[in-house]
Amino acid sequence: MTYATQLGILGGGQLAQMLAMAAIPLGIRCHIYEPAADAPAQHVAYHHQSSYAQQATLKIFAERVAVITYEFENVPSTAADYLATLKPIHPQPKALTICQDRLFEKQFVTKQGFMTAPFTAVDPTKGVSQSIDKIRLPAIAKTRRMGYDGKGQQRINTLTEAYQVMVDLAGQDIILEGVVNFTRELSIIAVRDAHGRTVRYPLIENHHHQGILRLSLAAAPNVHPLIEAQADAMAKLLTNALDYVGVLTIECFEVMTPNGPTLLINELAPRVHNSGHWSIEGSMTSQFENHVRAVCGLPLGPVAPRGISAMINLIGDIPNPADVPAGTFIHLYHKDARPGRKVGHLTIVARNMASLLRKIEECRALPGVWLPTL
Amino acid sequence: MTYATQLGILGGGQLAQMLAMAAIPLGIRCHIYEPAADAPAQHVAYHHQSSYAQQATLKIFAERVAVITYEFENVPSTAADYLATLKPIHPQPKALTICQDRLFEKQFVTKQGFMTAPFTAVDPTKGVSQSIDKIRLPAIAKTRRMGYDGKGQQRINTLTEAYQVMVDLAGQDIILEGVVNFTRELSIIAVRDAHGRTVRYPLIENHHHQGILRLSLAAAPNVHPLIEAQADAMAKLLTNALDYVGVLTIECFEVMTPNGPTLLINELAPRVHNSGHWSIEGSMTSQFENHVRAVCGLPLGPVAPRGISAMINLIGDIPNPADVPAGTFIHLYHKDARPGRKVGHLTIVARNMASLLRKIEECRALPGVWLPTL
Numbered sequence: 045m046t047y048a049t050q051l052g053i054l055g056g057g058q059l060a061q062m063l064a065m066a067a068i069p070l071g072i073r074c075h076i077y078e079p080a081a082d083a084p085a086q087h088v089a090y091h092h093q094s095s096y097a098q099q100a101t102l103k104i105f106a107e108r109v110a111v112i113t114y115e116f117e118n119v120p121s122t123a124a125d126y127l128a129t130l131k132p133i134h135p136q137p138k139a140l141t142i143c144q145d146r147l148f149e150k151q152f153v154t155k156q157g158f159m160t161a162p163f164t165a166v167d168p169t170k171g172v173s174q175s176i177d178k179i180r181l182p183a184i185a186k187t188r189r190m191g192y193d194g195k196g197q198q199r200i201n202t203l204t205e206a207y208q209v210m211v212d213l214a215g216q217d218i219i220l221e222g223v224v225n226f227t228r229e230l231s232i233i234a235v236r237d238a239h240g241r242t243v244r245y246p247l248i249e250n251h252h253h254q255g256i257l258r259l260s261l262a263a264a265p266n267v268h269p270l271i272e273a274q275a276d277a278m279a280k281l282l283t284n285a286l287d288y289v290g291v292l293t294i295e296c297f298e299v300m301t302p303n304g305p306t307l308l309i310n311e312l313a314p315r316v317h318n319s320g321h322w323s324i325e326g327s328m329t330s331q332f333e334n335h336v337r338a339v340c341g342l343p344l345g346p347v348a349p350r351g352i353s354a355m356i357n358l359i360g361d362i363p364n365p366a367d368v369p370a371g372t373f374i375h376l377y378h379k380d381a382r383p384g385r386k387v388g389h390l391t392i393v394a395r396n397m398a399s400l401l402r403k404i405e406e407c408r409a410l411p412g413v414w415l416p417t418l
Numbered sequence: 419m420t421y422a423t424q425l426g427i428l429g430g431g432q433l434a435q436m437l438a439m440a441a442i443p444l445g446i447r448c449h450i451y452e453p454a455a456d457a458p459a460q461h462v463a464y465h466h467q468s469s470y471a472q473q474a475t476l477k478i479f480a481e482r483v484a485v486i487t488y489e490f491e492n493v494p495s496t497a498a499d500y501l502a503t504l505k506p507i508h509p510q511p512k513a514l515t516i517c518q519d520r521l522f523e524k525q526f527v528t529k530q531g532f533m534t535a536p537f538t539a540v541d542p543t544k545g546v547s548q549s550i551d552k553i554r555l556p557a558i559a560k561t562r563r564m565g566y567d568g569k570g571q572q573r574i575n576t577l578t579e580a581y582q583v584m585v586d587l588a589g590q591d592i593i594l595e596g597v598v599n600f601t602r603e604l605s606i607i608a609v610r611d612a613h614g615r616t617v618r619y620p621l622i623e624n625h626h627h628q629g630i631l632r633l634s635l636a637a638a639p640n641v642h643p644l645i646e647a648q649a650d651a652m653a654k655l656l657t658n659a660l661d662y663v664g665v666l667t668i669e670c671f672e673v674m675t676p677n678g679p680t681l682l683i684n685e686l687a688p689r690v691h692n693s694g695h696w697s698i699e700g701s702m703t704s705q706f707e708n709h710v711r712a713v714c715g716l717p718l719g720p721v722a723p724r725g726i727s728a729m730i731n732l733i734g735d736i737p738n739p740a741d742v743p744a745g746t747f748i749h750l751y752h753k754d755a756r757p758g759r760k761v762g763h764l765t766i767v768a769r770n771m772a773s774l775l776r777k778i779e780e781c782r783a784l785p786g787v788w789l790p791t792l
Contacts, residue, residue, distance in 0.1 A: 071750035088462050346745045371720050376445035
């Protein structure tokens with residue numbers, strides 16, 4: 045069995061950095077394609093610094109690598125389509141097309157038999173009021189493209205607010221989503237290899253603040269067997285439907301129904317995901333290594349947990365590693381601190397939930413940390 | 419507390435590579451100083467490619483970093499002494515002077531109250547026969563400098579062989595060591611921070627073949643409490659005597675005496691060590707991270723084991739990662755395979771010794787692996 049030992053990554057942020065670091069022990073070198081000069085991943089990969097519009101540099105990049113992947117879903121489709129004529133791209137660009145657009149994403153998910161929040165595309169010739177009739181208020185207006193970390197989203201409680209949103213988001217394609225009364229957010233990190241074998245990590249419980257992920261717990265506590273079964277089905281069917289190779293993240297709402305809990309799919313991310321960072325120390329194989337293994341043609345590693353883990357994001361401020369409690373793993377991304385910016389994360393691996401919660405509390409006062417009441 | 423975020427490393431091999439990869443999540447960038455163009459660490463660090471004799475490039479290197487360390491003990495002393503005038507070097511160059519020379523090393527160890535094999539310097543004006551009178555045959559002739567992986571060593575069983583050794587090693591400073599009847603080789607990986615706090619990893623049992631380390635087990639099984647106490651004393655006293663900052667490896671023979679087992683010190687390595695590679699996955703903090711923490715002025719991380727570990731060296735041949743058993747961690751060094759060359763290692767972390775031995779056996783037939791009967 046041969047495998048790719050030169051891997052191209054579109055994007056050079058912290059996800060590319062952690063992918064490249066997972067690739068090195070496998071004998072794989074990474075090349076990042078990234079317009080920014082100060083990309084975190086440049087420290088661990090060859091940096092092809094150029095615009096995604098430059099076909100000449102895209103060609104040189106493609107010549108240097110055996111296979112191409114990406115760390116973000118907003119890769120310009122012209123670049124992805126051009127590169128696909130030169131080298132294999134995993135996950136395949138069709139996944140990008142779907143995941144770049146909230147409408148396509150929800151249509152895809154429902155077609156596979158899974159539920160989402162109620163949604164409707166806003167017809168710009170008719171305005172929001174007709175769409176609101178379909179969804180009911182309160183609702184959330186979201187741009188179909190380029191939203192992340194809560195950006196491009198506005199909640200609508202009244203018709204007056206609805207008209208304001210039309211002004212604020214004028215010129216962009218919008219969908220309206222019904223507000224879901226969920227008990228918690230859970231994410232599924234699935235990975236499928238080139239032979240169609242899919243595994244998934246334990247379900248992850250995610251806590252947000254100001255639209256940004258702050259805390260993930262893995263495995264999520266108190267998961268109902270129905271939810272586990274749904275997660276299995278989602279991991280398998282969604283990756284199969286896309287003939288997917290690599291990590292696919294499925295962000296879900298857990299909702300209570302008279303028949304028990306169920307999952308609604310909120311978003312798909314065709315890449316490694318912030319809620320999976322705990323897997324570097326907390327799993328037998330990290331999400332980064334398994335993504336690299338999948339796209340480079342190696343068998344997947346086991347996803348058994350090495351304890352119960354927490355991942356705490358560092359947002360907007362960087363603690364001194366000297367102040368981080370002993371035994372808590374720190375990962376800094378070599379980015380300057382700016383409000384709302386992800387600059388690192390902490391991981392805790394414990395034997396049981398009581399010990400994990402105690403160790404999480406010790407991090408509460410650190411710069412960059414926001415924690416819910418636990 | 420401030421800490422160094424630009425770390426210079428003399429040498430650019432796999433030890434520097436793993437040091438740099440441990441430094442990145444701490445927000446620390448590494449700069450390697452390494453004459454070879456194809457150094458493994460260049461993929462994860464700035465590469466200053468120049469000779470150790472070039473004072474001008476040494477100066478540029480020193481200007482780029484806040485503190486300097488090294489991955490090998492044979493750093494030319496002129497380079498180390500010059501750099502020490504520009505930036506702090508940890509471990510301090512005195513450790514190099516001692517560890518570069520088998521005679522100084524043994525004199526230092528015995529001065530601190532610890533035992534070694536019987537040894538004597540060969541007086542070149544008098545030849546080996548007088549030295550042999552002191553040590554008795556069989557003995558081992560070793561060059562005082564530049565020996566590693568069994569190089570620069572010859573066993574002497576007869577006086578005839580002794581004269582042949584004098585011819586083979588002519589012009590080099592030699593010591594003669596008595597052959598020790600040891601039960602096994604154990605290594606101690608100690609690490610001391612800038613405030614003088616020393617911790618050590620669990621004792622490691624090492625198995626060699628053709629003079630090269632092949633297998634390490636950590637924690638070593640069946641260690642007598644007397645040996646643990648000796649290891650504690652060695653870690654503390656030897657690092658204190660050198661006012662040491664960083665990882666110090668103490669290679670020992672375990673010898674049976676009428677009063678119980680005891681340790682003789684065979685060699686000191688003033689650096690991270692091959693027998694400590696298991697700590698990347700097998701310890702709460704790897705030897706690489708703790709070395710970086712110590713030399714950069716961060717508090718040490720905990721050295722508690724995450725199970726019982728084995729490290730299997732890959733020598734002279736590289737297995738396909740696809741053939742490595744699931745759950746066994748592989749680390750390749752991005753070096754071409756040549757006979758006797760260390761090109762990677764495998765790590766296994768298990769819950770108990772029975773499970774560990776079973777998983778080690780699964781690796782026996784892999785290219786590059788040599789295992790003793792277990």
